[in-house]
Amino acid sequence: MSALQGLDRSTSELVLIVDDVPDNLSVLHDALDESGYTVLVATGGEAALQRATQALPDIVLLDAMMPGMDGFEVAKRLKAQPQTAHIPIIFMTGLTETEHLVAALEAGGVDYVTKPIKPKEVLARMGVHMQGARMARQTRNALDAFxxxxxxxxxxxxxxxxxxxxxxxxxxxxxxxxxxxxxxxxxxxxxxxxxxxxxxxxxxxxxxxxxxxxxxxxxxxxxxxxxxxxxxxxxxDGAVIEAMSLSFKLTAREAEVLYWVVKGKINRDIADIVGASPATVKKHMERIFAKLGVETRTAAAGMALSRIRLLNPQFEL
CATH class of the missing domain: 3.30.450.20 (PAS domain)
Structure with a gap:
């Protein structure tokens, strides 16, 4: 397990700061750390993509202008990946012209703050966007747990x-x-x-x-x-097929054929599913009728369905 994968996410939220200026990283890191966040940093676009993909932070603070891959391209790539597309991105930019701010939002940012960075403003903006992300994460975690x-x-x-x-x-x-x-x-x-x-x-x-x-x-x-x-x-439903085989003393193939009869499939369809000819399926059906003591598909399906629901009440047709 990597150091990023081993981060404790149970007691604090994880923030990724991306900026090529060490002083900016230091100021934000200290402010966020004091506020109880777990902080990761990256000084370039490639490193940001790698850390975001590995650690899946709760939010990204992203410098717009960096050498090499700029913040706009980083945001587009994060939003293009299903595993990172949900992460809120707040741009940090010294560019205040309207077209640059529009570009930040079009690249996938939910908000922006202007430089020089004011930590209190950043924390306030983060709080707004973290609330929705926090609720979504709690829902997903609950579903995963079950x-x-x-x-x-x-x-x-x-x-x-x-x-x-x-x-x-x-x-x-x-x-x-x-x-x-x-x-x-x-x-x-x-x-x-x-x-x-x-x-x-x-x-x-x-x-x-x-x-x-x-x-x-x-x-x-x-x-x-x-x-x-x-x-x-x-x-x-492999377990259901196995249980039918034991309950009715059917071979594994006979139980599989009976399963698809219960599902409403005709012999030709069953033949395609199990990889046999319709004539072979017909012979299996004749043996199933004999073992179940019935004469029709409807009776065989009804008997099998009753037994299945005893074994597995959640079974759905």
Missing amino acids: GYASITVRAQDGKLMWQTPLARELLTQYFGSASHTPPEVADWLLRHLPLAQRQVEPPRLAIERGARRLTFRLHQQTGDDDDWLIVMREAS
Whole structure:
């Protein structure tokens, strides 16, 4: 574990200060440290990106004008990465012309302070923006503690703004990438946004990969932005298939076929899923009927579903 990953985040909030002038860093570091913040510093753009990605600070104080990569480019890159896009950025600038201040906000800044830096002003501005970030973090931490993965998506363009490590892992497994919002999820959010805006929970989205299922639930809007927190949860029905096999004395393949019958699939669909021919699936069905003592798919599905719900009350079709 790196020193950055080992930082204690339980008792104080983490601030990243980015400035190429040592005196500016020193003044701000001392003021923030005395106010109870944990402080990281970077003197250039590349170092800032590295520290922000590793430590995920609660807020970034970013110098606009630096040699090499300037603050505007740093902000754009942070906002382009799902793991850092949610972090509030306050620009520190000696440029007071309107076009420079507009550029700071367009690059992703939520606010700016002008140089020479006044620590009290910086602390006051930070307080405003930290409150929303603090509430969002507490919500995400609570969800993580109960085993839920979560992502934040901007509704207007479907951009993936933030994700937990578990969410990143699941998105990669189900969709092959965690760098953007899956089209199915973006479409689902956009389609049901009117319900969510009326505080009516929309129907959940379910993505199936064999016996694994990933569900998406719209949790809440975050802050005043157009960002929505979506909770993901994976359910693997491999245990259900194994339990059916034991309960009804079925082979593993017969139990898998019966599982998909319960899910409403026809023989041709089941054949595609399990990698067999429709004729083979039909033979499996004949043996399932004999073992369950039934004559129809409906009866077999009803008996299996009753047994499944005894074993797993949260099972969803």
